Each structure stands twice: as C-alpha cells, then as structure tokens.
Amino acid sequence: MATTIWTRERTSWHEPGHGWIDLPIALKGVQVGLDELSPREKSIFGKTLKQTRSYVLVRLAGRVRALSRTKVLGVTSMTDATDLERAAMAAALRPLGEYVASIGMQRPLAEYSREEVLTLIEVAVTAFQDYFRKNNDEIPF
Numbered sequence: 091m092a093t094t095i096w097t098r099e100r101t102s103w104h105e106p107g108h109g110w111i112d113l114p115i116a117l118k119g120v121q122v123g124l125d126e127l128s129p130r131e132k133s134i135f136g137k138t139l140k141q142t143r144s145y146v147l148v149r150l151a152g153r154v155r156a157l158s159r160t161k162v163l164g165v166t167s168m169t170d171a172t173d174l175e176r177a178a179m180a181a182a183l184r185p186l187g188e189y190v191a192s193i194g195m196q197r198p199l200a201e202y203s204r205e206e207v208l209t210l211i212e213v214a215v216t217a218f219q220d221y222f223r224k225n226n227d228e229i230p231f
Contacts, residue, residue: 093121095148095162111151119150119162127154174226182217189213 101113124132124139124147131154135147138156145156171179193206202210 095119095121095146095150097150097157098161098163101150101157101161105153113150117150119148119155122147122149122154174222177225178218178221181221182214185213185217186210 095118097113097115097117097119100115101117102110105111124136127135127147135154135156139145139147144159146159146162148155148157148162150157189210193202199207
C-alpha cells in the first residue's frame with residue numbers, strides 16, 4: 091500500500107532551468123522507494139540516501155524529491171474512505187488536539203510513553219466512533 095505524504099511546512103528547492111520552486115504546506119504526494127525509480131534516478135537518489143538516513147523519497151508535483159523526514163507527514167490512506175468516514179476523521183481532530191495539549195504539545199511523539207500513545211489512539215477511535223454513531227443509524231457498534 092502506498093503511503094500518502096503531506097508536506098508539514100513550506101518546502102523549497104532549486105531546479106536547474108526552472109529556478110527556485112516553493113511548495114505550500116499540506117501538498118499531497120506519495121512516498122516512493124528506490125526500486126520504483128529509473129536507473130538514473132536510482133543512482134542519484136541512492137547516493138543521497140546513503141549520505142543521510144533522514145531523507146525520504148516523495149513524488150511531489152510530478153517529480154521525485156528527496157525531502158527531510160522533518161518536512162513531511164506520512165499517513166497510510168484508508169482505502170476508498172467514504173464522506174462519512176472522512177467527516178468522522180475530521181471530528182477526531184479536536185479531541186486529539188485537546189489530549190495532546192494536556193500532555194505537552196512541544197514533546198515529539200517519540201517521547202510519548204506507551205500509555206500516552208494508547209490513550210491517543212483511544213481518543214481518536216472513540217471520537218471517530220462517536221461521530222459515526224451520531225450520524226449513521228446503520229452502524230452496529
């Protein structure tokens with residue numbers, strides 16, 4: 091399954107013949123692996139990835155880019171999410187934000203304890219299910 095990537099912050103790079111290219115926050119792309127590239131791209135990006143493990147290959151704006159992991163947010167997409175499912179995901183944002191604020195917004199996710207991550211998941215799933223329950227009579231849970 092392909093991983094959908096969104097830019098976390100404004101992203102810029104120089105492209106010969108085109109000059110500087112600025113991409114906005116939340117531009118959608120797809121993470122790619124070296125095996126998906128042409129031999130020329132494999133050679134170029136393979137060297138980049140060997141030099142630093144902090145980059146990820148992403149197809150953005152029709153081109154493959156090596157971006158710092160700190161500049162992208164990766165999410166594995168739901169297959170064929172319905173409008174109701176998308177609305178339920180959006181409804182989970184406020185409770186998630188409130189929970190993260192309560193435990194410290196400046197902390198990276200890698201510093202969360204196991205219990206904090208489990209609570210984060212519980213908050214998201216509960217908010218998702220609550221929205222579904224209130225907006226769809228056919229849901230059995």
